Amino acid sequence: MKWNTYLRRYGTLYLLLILPLAFFVVFRYMPMSYILMAFKKNNILVPPWQVQWAKNSGFEWFIKAFNDQNFISSLKNTIFLNLLDLLVGTPMPIIMALLLNELAFPKYKRVTQTVLYLPHFLSWVIISSISLRLFATNDGMINKLLGTSVPFLGTENNWRIMYLVLGIWKECGWNTIIYLAALTGISPELYEAAEVDGASRWRKIWHITLPGIRSTIIVLLIMNLGHILGSEFDRPFTLSNPLVVGASKTISIFVYERGIQGSQFSLSTAVGLFQSVVCVIFLLLSNSLAKRFGERGIW
Numbered sequence: 399m400k401w402n403t404y405l406r407r408y409g410t411l412y413l414l415l416i417l418p419l420a421f422f423v424v425f426r427y428m429p430m431s432y433i434l435m436a437f438k439k440n441n442i443l444v445p446p447w448q449v450q451w452a453k454n455s456g457f458e459w460f461i462k463a464f465n466d467q468n469f470i471s472s473l474k475n476t477i478f479l480n481l482l483d484l485l486v487g488t489p490m491p492i493i494m495a496l497l498l499n500e501l502a503f504p505k506y507k508r509v510t511q512t513v514l515y516l517p518h519f520l521s522w523v524i525i526s527s528i529s530l531r532l533f534a535t536n537d538g539m540i541n542k543l544l545g546t547s548v549p550f551l552g553t554e555n556n557w558r559i560m561y562l563v564l565g566i567w568k569e570c571g572w573n574t575i576i577y578l579a580a581l582t583g584i585s586p587e588l589y590e591a592a593e594v595d596g597a598s599r600w601r602k603i604w605h606i607t608l609p610g611i612r613s614t615i616i617v618l619l620i621m622n623l624g625h626i627l628g629s630e631f632d633r634p635f636t637l638s639n640p641l642v643v644g645a646s647k648t649i650s651i652f653v654y655e656r657g658i659q660g661s662q663f664s665l666s667t668a669v670g671l672f673q674s675v676v677c678v679i680f681l682l683l684s685n686s687l688a689k690r691f692g693e694r695g696i697w
């Protein structure tokens with residue numbers, strides 16, 4: 399195909415790409431120049447490329463971060479909480495999608511889906527406020543109903559459990575949308591053939607449904623592994639309290655305290671850059687591992 403013919407046929411599509419490309423250049427790539435703050439002295443009054451390099455060949459803030467026990471503790475908490483979300487939170491939407499797919503009554507299925515989706519639209523500020531009242535040790539509704547005084551959010555282990563449970567409750571229903579969409583791509587003829595062969599419902603799920611959505615599960619798992627060192631701010635920050643600081647302080651809270659409250663912008667930039675680099679490495683490794691086992695991966 400000649401160049402002028404190609405432009406006449408597809409030129410409109412390239413014109414439509416100009417706006418999203420401009421958005422990414424202006425709001426995604428141009429701000430990356432401030433990554434230099436991680437290697438420069440702490441000064442935000444002038445552009446980072448005009449600031450002098452930090453000590454130790456520019457790695458002063460990285461060294462300072464890894465010598466800070468608060469950062470090490472935040473790093474451990476971030477990894478542990480994300481691993482909990484990955485190990486327990488990843489299978490839950492799959493199980494929920496399988497259960498919803500097996501429901502025989504369409505109206506009941508739609509109502510159930512709507513009820514499961516609703517928590518996703520609540521902010522963590524609202525959820526934490528409700529949780530603090532429901533699970534309060536002395537006057538919480540749950541403890542009053544049970545006649546107990548369990549510190550659901552008052553000890554570190556209990557807080558971790560509640561952190562995980564509330565996270566699953568909020569996002570499980572929303573994440574089932576992708577798996578339900580993947581389930582619609584499975585041919586009904588496969589189920590009919592299995593039924594003729596006498597396969598039970600469990601056998602059909604194990605040999606047809608799960609293999610049919612395996613590629614979707616792998617892609618989402620790779621994406622979740624890419625966030626293994628990332629951390630939300632609002633979720634641990636709003637659920638935290640002085641009794642569980644040792645378990646609730648994550649990297650995002652550390653960056654907030656040091657960068658915003660403590661005005662150590664170069665230190666917080668260095669920590670954020672470290673997070674991003676590690677997340678990219680995990681993403682590349684998990685994608686490569688998936689391809690090695692015969693899966694498509696995400697690129």
